[in-house]
Amino acid sequence: MGKTLAEKVWDEHVVRSGAGHETAQPDLLYIDLHLIHEVTSPQAFDGLRLAGRRVRRPDLTLATEDHNVPTLDIDKPIADPVSRTQVETLRKNAAEFGVRLHPLGDVEQGIVHVVGPQLGLTQPGMTIVCGDSHTSTHGAFGAIAFGIGTSEVEHVLATQTLPQARPRTMAVTVNGSLPEGVTAKDLILALIARTGTGGGQGYIVEYRGQAIEELSMEGRMTVCNMSIEWGAKAGLIAPDRTTFDYIEGKPEAPKGADWDAAVAHWRTLVTDDDATFDQEIVLDASELAPFVTWGTNPGQGVPLSERVPDPQDFSDEGDRVAAQKALEYMGLTAGTPMREVKVDTVFVGSCTNGRIEDLRLAAEVIKGHKVAADTRLLVVPGSVRVRLQAEAEGLDRIFHEAGAEWRGAGCSMCLGMNPDQLAPGERSASTSNRNFEGRQGKGGRTHLVSVPVAAATAVAGHLASPGDLAAAPAQPFETKES
Amino acid sequence: MDAFKTHTGTALPLRRSNVDTDQIIPAVYLKRVTRTGFEDGLFAAWRNDPEFVLNRPEHEGVSVLVAGPDFGTGSSREHAVWALMDYGFRVVISSRFADIFRGNSGKAGLVAAEVDADVVEKLWGVVEADPSVQVTVDLEGCTVTAHDLVAPFRIDDYTRYRLLNGLDDIGITLGEEQLISDYESTRPSWKPVTL
Numbered sequence: 001m002g003k004t005l006a007e008k009v010w011d012e013h014v015v016r017s018g019a020g021h022e023t024a025q026p027d028l029l030y031i032d033l034h035l036i037h038e039v040t041s042p043q044a045f046d047g048l049r050l051a052g053r054r055v056r057r058p059d060l061t062l063a064t065e066d067h068n069v070p071t072l073d074i075d076k077p078i079a080d081p082v083s084r085t086q087v088e089t090l091r092k093n094a095a096e097f098g099v100r101l102h103p104l105g106d107v108e109q110g111i112v113h114v115v116g117p118q119l120g121l122t123q124p125g126m127t128i129v130c131g132d133s134h135t136s137t138h139g140a141f142g143a144i145a146f147g148i149g150t151s152e153v154e155h156v157l158a159t160q161t162l163p164q165a166r167p168r169t170m171a172v173t174v175n176g177s178l179p180e181g182v183t184a185k186d187l188i189l190a191l192i193a194r195t196g197t198g199g200g201q202g203y204i205v206e207y208r209g210q211a212i213e214e215l216s217m218e219g220r221m222t223v224c225n226m227s228i229e230w231g232a233k234a235g236l237i238a239p240d241r242t243t244f245d246y247i248e249g250k251p252e253a254p255k256g257a258d259w260d261a262a263v264a265h266w267r268t269l270v271t272d273d274d275a276t277f278d279q280e281i282v283l284d285a286s287e288l289a290p291f292v293t294w295g296t297n298p299g300q301g302v303p304l305s306e307r308v309p310d311p312q313d314f315s316d317e318g319d320r321v322a323a324q325k326a327l328e329y330m331g332l333t334a335g336t337p338m339r340e341v342k343v344d345t346v347f348v349g350s351c352t353n354g355r356i357e358d359l360r361l362a363a364e365v366i367k368g369h370k371v372a373a374d375t376r377l378l379v380v381p382g383s384v385r386v387r388l389q390a391e392a393e394g395l396d397r398i399f400h401e402a403g404a405e406w407r408g409a410g411c412s413m414c415l416g417m418n419p420d421q422l423a424p425g426e427r428s429a430s431t432s433n434r435n436f437e438g439r440q441g442k443g444g445r446t447h448l449v450s451v452p453v454a455a456a457t458a459v460a461g462h463l464a465s466p467g468d469l470a471a472a473p474a475q476p477f478e479t480k481e482s
Numbered sequence: 483m484d485a486f487k488t489h490t491g492t493a494l495p496l497r498r499s500n501v502d503t504d505q506i507i508p509a510v511y512l513k514r515v516t517r518t519g520f521e522d523g524l525f526a527a528w529r530n531d532p533e534f535v536l537n538r539p540e541h542e543g544v545s546v547l548v549a550g551p552d553f554g555t556g557s558s559r560e561h562a563v564w565a566l567m568d569y570g571f572r573v574v575i576s577s578r579f580a581d582i583f584r585g586n587s588g589k590a591g592l593v594a595a596e597v598d599a600d601v602v603e604k605l606w607g608v609v610e611a612d613p614s615v616q617v618t619v620d621l622e623g624c625t626v627t628a629h630d631l632v633a634p635f636r637i638d639d640y641t642r643y644r645l646l647n648g649l650d651d652i653g654i655t656l657g658e659e660q661l662i663s664d665y666e667s668t669r670p671s672w673k674p675v676t677l
Contacts, residue, residue, distance in 0.1 A: 015665040016658055024639030030665050032673060042515035059677040082513040089515045100676045121674050133558040133582060147582055149560035151589030159655045161662055165638060197500055198552040198578050233581050258672035297500045318499045318550060415509045436504040436556060438527050
């Protein structure tokens with residue numbers, strides 16, 4: 001019987017099979033690339049030091065500073081002493097153990113999941129791990145990529161392997177084409193709303209079908225990025241011409257004969273016709289619409305055209321209670337049209353939507369408009385390279401002219417570990433991945449949205465799509481004092 | 483890691499589903515570079531509410547957490563497990579755990595015991611009726627006992643084996659170093675390197 005893509009990649013990395021092992025030890029899986037950042041690594045390096053262990057393969061390891069770093073005054077020492085200590089600890093550890101690091105101020109610095117692909121280090125058929133749940137992003141290239149905890153970070157540093165139970169496989173087939181104005185983000189938010197946050201638990205998910213094939217690499221990364229938000233172990237997409245074209249010429253991509261050998265192998269990385277998945281979900285792309293969340297987990301979402309749901313309408317008691325609690329926290333009333341929800345801050349950025357295509361899309365929507373008087377728009381590129389590219393294209397000028405804040409690269413307001421945070425009660429429309437209570441700052445209220453919805457919301461001052469702006473004259477609001 | 487065979491203690495009924503890792507410990511507590519002392523961050527936002535179940539005097543000294551489904555969703559932060567353990571929890575019982583949280587628990591020595599949803603409901607009932615009830619979690623028999631309630635729980639065999647024996651995962655893998663070297667000699671030359 002044939003194999004799925006995930007099974008092929010998995011099998012190529014089994015150092016020692018777990019089948020029949022006397023202590024039920026699972027497969028020992030080789031790791032091709034280990035990405036590291038400052039938050040989940042210090043205790044792992046400490047563990048190595050305590051045990052007198054070295055990093056087995058520093059040449060398969062890459063570190064960058066992203067979670068804690070400020071996006072303003074990046075040429076100055078980090079103001080928060082605790083953040084500064086954590087970043088400095090990473091620098092010391094990288095130097096001591098011989099790991100390549102792209103620190104704040106380096107042209108290759110940025111969010112770890114933006115940096116890997118743009119360097120060409122993320123390639124089809126690899127196993128990639130990082131002490132960060134959004135490692136699933138790299139699955140867009142046909143890699144098995146997943147987030148790990150700090151104990152596992154230490155394990156990979158010491159052994160370049162991980163004992164891993166073989167997950168089940170699932171196919172999410174998205175037939176048809178996405179309608180105009182509907183993005184990869186809307187697709188994944190709609191899927192999570194349908195499955196719930198635990199729907200993918202225990203599965204490696206392969207996204208396939210026409211709508212997936214039609215996505216750019218950046219859109220595919222957005223989809224795979226949020227696999228973890230419906231509980232999947234990993235999400236991946238079969239590599240194709242789009243994938244190869246994206247990788248070719250990147251700094252760490254194979255060259256010459258190596259390129260040909262690599263592509264020849266990558267072409268085999270597809271699910272065989274006679275392979276079977278443990279579960280399948282089918283979606284029709286043509287039925288999808290701009291999607292926004294109303295609650296405090298990524299599964300609590302509705303199309304933008306709908307209303308805040310009434311908890312009483314949920315048949316499951318757990319869902320009803322969760323919806324009630326979410327509406328209380330979010331300060332929302334059931335029945336309110338989503339388009340009437342006023343927003344204080346709009347965040348464009350993160351490993352979900354902080355790549356160059358995202359910034360182009362935001363600029364296209366916002367061009368010629370002004371950010372609404374009572375709203376602020378924060379645009380945070382996912383990496384320094386993305387920032388430089390955007391500036392070369394003049395996108396920064398469009399943002400500046402609209403009254404937006406153009407920042408340095410990092411995770412920023414996605415999780416508020418740096419100074420970019422919501423105040424208690426402040427409401428955001430965010431292109432990031434989590435709307436958990438307090439995620440973007442204590443007491444902050446987050447609506448997850450696509451890039452076009454974020455940009456349109458910044459102009460309108462309430463949740464909106466670009467079509468809403470076209471109906472109104474440009475610059476309907478007073479500009480903010482700068 | 484200390485071996486875990488059985489544990490008996492009082493339990494905390496946390497009637498919430500989707501307890502994500504940002505609730506277990508907010509990101510602001512993750513800036514530390516140490517491995518202990520995270521108990522102050524545990525459920526930090528919810529603990530501001532004096533009525534939050536963990537603040538109730540009848541639940542002082544709890545060591546078994548009984549929570550709704552999809553416990554530990556969200557980020558990969560092992561700090562969530564450390565915060566629970568630093569506070570004094572040895573076991574979390576739920577009908578469904580997020581994968582990464584479950585994995586982190588097994589590495590750090592916290593028992594993530596998966597039970598059927600009706601067992602969670604029954605445990606909530608027993609503990610709310612008598613907060614002083616002693617709950618026993620037996621890893622050898624994979625059972626949870628509270629008063630006359632005896633229910634099985636699920637945990638993967640390898641994690642159970644390691645916890646019962648208190649074994650260091652890395653030490654076990656390094657025992658297979660030759661296999662790792664053998665595998666490395668077969669990797670294609672075009673695979674990327676960072677140095």
